[in-house]
Amino acid sequence: MTSMLAVSQPRFVDLLPPTLQTIPEAIGKNVALARARTRSQIMAVVKADGYGHGAVTVARAAIAAGAEWLGTTDIAEASRLRAAGLTVPILTWLNPSGVDVEAAASSRIDVAVGSVDELEALLRQTSPTALRVHLNMDTGMAREGCPAHEWDALIARAREGERRGKVRLVGLMGHLPLADLADPAANAPAVSRMRQARTAVIAAGLDVPLTHLAATSGTLTDPATHFGMVRFGAGLVGIDPSGSTELHGASRLTAPIVHSAAVEAGTPVGYGGTYVTAHSTNLSILPVGYADGIPREISPEASVEIRERRYRVVARVSMDQIVIDTGAEHVPLGTTATVFGPEGGVAPTIRDWARWAGTIPHTIVTGIGPRVRRTIA
Ligand SMILES: *Cc1c(COP(=O)(O)O)cnc(C)c1O
Secondary structure: OHHHHHHHOOOHHHOOOOEEEEOHHHHHHHHHHHHOOOOOEEEEEOHHHHHOOOHHHHHHHHHHOOOOEEEEOOHHHHHHHHHOOOOOOEEEOOOOOOOOHHHHHHOOEEEEEOOHHHHHHHHOOOOOOOEEEEEEEOOOOOOOOEOHHHHHHHHHHHHHHHHOOOEEEEEEEOOOOOHHHOOHHHHHHHHHHHHHHHHHHHHOOOOOOEEEOOOHHHHHHOHHHOOOEEEEOHHHHOOOOOOOOOOOOOEEEEEEOOEEEEEOOOOEEOHHHOEEOOOOEEEEEEOOOHHHOOOOOOOOOOEEEEOOEEEEEEOOOOOOOEEEEEEOOOOOOOOEEEEEOOOOOOOOOHHHHHHHHOOOHHHHHHOOOOOOEEEEO
16 A cells, blocks of 8 residues: 555655766776786876765775776875775875875875975975875976976985985876877877986986876877876776777766656747747756756757656756756656766766767766765666
8 A cells, every 4th residue: 555655656755866876897897998908007096086986986996906006186085095994005196285294104195296396395394204205297298297407406306305214206207198199109209208207217316216107098098108007097987088998987877857747839948948849748857957067058969868768958957957858758756867877878978978068078077066966886
């Protein structure tokens, strides 16, 4: 009796709220694909909350699949990984709030240094343990790395810091500006600069540091960029900026239908009435909008999956909701729609959403808002 009532009259508490489900198995498969392309160590880059997929979840899955290192942008992100019990080495490369050397050293969180000024700031602090540093050399990006004319000064200062027991040089890093082209010739100047930096470090009498240059695209397309370690980030969650490899989408974004209504032909829908129904039709509302990461500027092809079929997103994307035109189908309240999911299903993929929004998949996954519930498959 009770269950019949529940079936015919779903209560609001029965709605499954908007949910981003992370799929660890897919992350493991992506690490295996990277492993098949390189003999170097693999750093799992889990910045920006693991590209929106949950940093700890992604990190655990990547380590279980054989990744040896973790990488984040800053120490706050790295500390959360340590607090979750992850013990592998972690590198951070940009610390907007500065570096508490003692805290970083005692948590064994490595810090990349991209200028003499940054290194001096670290050397001014006192710490009972030496801070593990990686020299971050500009290999053609003019972003956070040290410009070539300053390399010798940086290396000399690092050597002095080592003698005084303040820092320990662990790594040498660069970053590839053109790896997405999937053309080894485009990477050659950066590879050559990385080799020069390495030679200069060794010539200064420092131990041979762990050298790392490649991110996802370099890992998948150009072994000459691998050196001792690759930094694999986007690829963990199925994004391949080089377009060379079929990786596995590692998440599914679902939302319940919270309202359905039949409307007449000629009905303007949403803000500005920018969409006017051509025929009598059914509209369904999903409680996710641009505050949840649904891009506001999308092409008319944008769609979601409901009960194994694709339906178009129509009208303007609101802050909290989108409207789906389900045509002749009246979709019951509480039915789950899939906004995106892994490749190979009926649901759109993250790549589809990036195309519809005229952006890259990275902005879709890192844009998923805090109201969306997170689960692990
Ligand atoms: C984000 C980032 C990476 C990872 O890049 P992907 O293309 O996402 O694999 C590697 N290194 C640095 C310095 C980064 O900022």
